[in-house]
Amino acid sequence: MAPTAQYDTVIVGGGPAGLTAALALTRYRHRTLVVESPAPPRNAASRGVHGMIGLEGATPVEVRARAWAELDGYGLAERREATVEDLARADDGGFRAVMSDGTVAWSRTVLLATGVTDVLPEGVAGFAECWGRSVIHCPFCAGWENAERTWGLIADDPDYAALAADAFRAWSADVIALAPPGMDRAAEIRARLRGAGSDLVEGEITRLHHHDGDLYAVEFADGTRLARQTLLWSPPQRQVPLVARLAENLALALDEDGFVSVGPDKRTSVPGLYAAGDLTTAWEQGAMSAAGAGAAAADALHFARRA
Structure with a gap:
């Protein structure tokens, strides 16, 4: 040495x-x-x-x-x-x-x-290309750049998923929660979100469709797609x-x-x-x-x- x-x-x-x-x-x-x-x-x-x-x-x-x-x-x-x-x-x-x-x-x-x-998720095609651009972990850091877009809140905790209804309205009027299949209290949270003009969608995300890091759709394991432009995802x-x-x-x-x-x-x-x-x-x-x-x-x- x-x-x-x-x-x-x-x-x-x-x-x-x-x-x-x-x-x-x-x-x-x-x-x-x-x-x-x-x-x-x-x-x-x-x-x-x-x-x-x-x-x-x-x-x-x-x-x-x-x-x-x-x-x-x-x-x-x-x-x-x-x-x-x-x-x-x-x-x-x-x-x-x-x-x-x-x-x-x-x-x-x-x-x-x-x-x-x-610890970035494995097996989600397109995540790396969107990370830091249209997949963000902090709305205070990048919310302005993603304002007036359709958002998805990635959540495996029911109380966090419930925040989709109004916590991020400073940046988007269209925020829904995306949760893994079988999340605890999913039916309760979905009803609450729908009553507030939001929603809860359950599914395993396998692909992010994007143009050069600019997200336009989320694809689930069953092949269905959901149009979203920004994901709030805290790994x-x-x-x-x-x-x-x-x-x-x-x-x-x-x-x-x-x-x-x-x-x-x-x-x-x-x-x-x-x-x-x-x-x-x-x-x-x-x-x-x-x-x-x-x-x-x-x-x-x-x-x-x-x-």
Whole structure:
């Protein structure tokens, strides 16, 4: 392995949380290493970032390029294209980050900003082409771009399916729920939705018909088709391998849903290890929320250093 380089903080992940933290830490005059995976980011399919003042509509690639242009102006943050394979406690209480390129970095503290991995459905033809365009996981992120279209809410929970009646009317007046066969309380939910001008359709989705990612119909296993232009589909999520490894080797605490447990200051259960962004929550995911969490983590890291 290459000789160990030393930093105040190693940030694992170069998305909104990690880069915001890097900028704040740089202005606190911390020497920081940002380790960013060479794989495409989770939001690679996004046409643009929304809700971040001054960055409206910028693509993920453009956001990262702007961030690094700003960081490079300070000269205290270093970027490395690699994955962190493991974190281990050093004898002096810091951390040794072992990376996929064979290098090792020592740091006083570490910020996990890896995000999570979406587990996309297998066996649904056309899903990948529509993902991030006309198949969206967040109406607040891409609802505007899909406004005034016919929507389908993918739901296997009856209470979530019931939201199709009115929760998304800001973007569409035609939203129906699509559920797997045999969903609990299906008859009750269908009657409720029909009474509100919506509906519940049960079936196993096997194909999405589209034109270059622009959905126009959903096909079920029995061959029937349903005309829809947008699907609100939130696939399951899992942590990146590093987080699972830390849960086993360093007793990093996860909550009952598998997200990293943190306090208000973004500290984890492991002293010196912080986490910010989507890996800590299922409900406040998005560029703006992640950036805010990254800023909060940077403040906590700085004041912990002074203590």
